[in-house]
Amino acid sequence: MTFEESERLETVPPSGIRRFFEIAEEYDDVISLGVGEPDFAPPWAARDAAIASLEQGKTSYTANRGMRELRERLSTHAAEKYGLTYDPDDEILVTTGVSEAVDLAFRAFLNPGDSVAIAQPCYVSYVPGAQLAGAEVVDVPTREADDFKLTGEVLDASGAAEADLLVMCYPNNPTGATMTKAELEPVAEFAREHDLLVLSDEVYADLTYDHEHTSIATLPGMRERTVVFNGFSKAYAMTGLRLGYAMAPPEAIEAMNRIHQYTMLSAPTTAQHAAVEALDNCDPDVAEMREQYDRRRKFLLSRFEDIGIDCFRAAGAFYAFPECPWDDSAAFAEALIEEERVAVVPGDVFGAGGEGHLRVSYATGLSQLKEAIDRVESFVG
């Protein structure tokens, strides 16, 4: 017996982001605009609640689905903020980050050979997650001409009609694209018409700037076919605390929980205590961080315009996705680190439709952001 990779794992390529991480790590004076997590610490009240829970020895497993008091608050939060109604008893599952929840959904609902339409460019774990569940991936490349929104036209053209499941993430990593209610309607219609389940990753929902966030699950006929994902990593800056959740009809949550109870048992208890406090008392902290991101976003988009880098008006998350001044975005990103010590991520690592673009994160303080853009200007100027 040898450690030969399983045939299933062999379908999964190594992460394209890893190479850029290694290049950036070679230098110690790099300003990184390549980071996919907030530069803020979690709200102090939430950290303090986590510390207090540790002092009190509250470190046992929780219910598989997550602490009852957390699920109740999540239910209220989703209702008040996004008009989503989910029963804390059997329609919410607390997970170890959104990544776990997405993986659970793939494994719970896909059979080998099923087909998964994935709106791209997208977060790097959806494609491997679907492949590890034995599914075939249908690339649905969104277009810069549509500001990287998912449209009925793109869905039609990609062959998504034949798929069993659609994965989408708005506000989007890596593009910063968002979708309004009106823009979601054709997508919902497509899902209903072709009887698709929808996995909607809305972890950046609270970081939507130019309009209100709408969850696709609030559109007619969508609640019963959608799993909504959200978590505490982005808006609450709690990445390393690893806490996400899924909201869906009871039969979906029951299926996902059956895998979760064996593989994870329960999400981190300390993080759940922090999350309860975050939902109770940290709205002002979230608003303040959001305000900071929004300023940086406007600053960045305005500087891009001035130095002649084309970029659509990204309205969510903390990313801009400008056109790369060179044809080869990987070569550009590499040269930018080497010459100017500024790290960005080439768009192609985020899948179909990403080539020719760069993901520029503004989860970085304004002074650093200014310095980085000055360096980009001198590099392309």
Add this chain to the structure above:
Amino acid sequence: MSSREAVLDLLRENARYSTDDIARMTDLTAEEVEATIEALEDDGVIRAYQAVVDVEKTEPERVRASVELNVTLDRETGYDDIAERLAKFPEVKTLRLVSGDFDFAMEVEGDSMSEVSRFISEQVAPVPEITQTVTHYIMETYKDRGVEFGDGHDDDRLSISP
């Protein structure tokens, strides 16, 4: 948020942001930003622009004290009259009427403890309406006007992450 609030917010965060950068962050034109700042100044909303200084690192180091003052009022003398008189002293850096056990909270600054003590005993205490002074010398500043004075936290995030 109105443009007035947005501009004020940014200047309170960093009074050295350039007009151009404020314009970028607020979707205003540079001219609109200038006009907004001018109006804020004219209306007395913005009183001044000053640096937040860690006096422990200045040469020579300055001594600061916060002083609690109790006063007695009479028909001719109100809080405003006393405050006006105290505020004239250049040693007095802040002066506020507060609720609670004492009336005024005052912050004074000088070159040495003896200079500050002398100022309190010779200039402040003799004011007829002042009945009591309690002086607290500031030993260490951890946070001033929202700015933490620690070493700050290193950015320990991975330089590139998905």
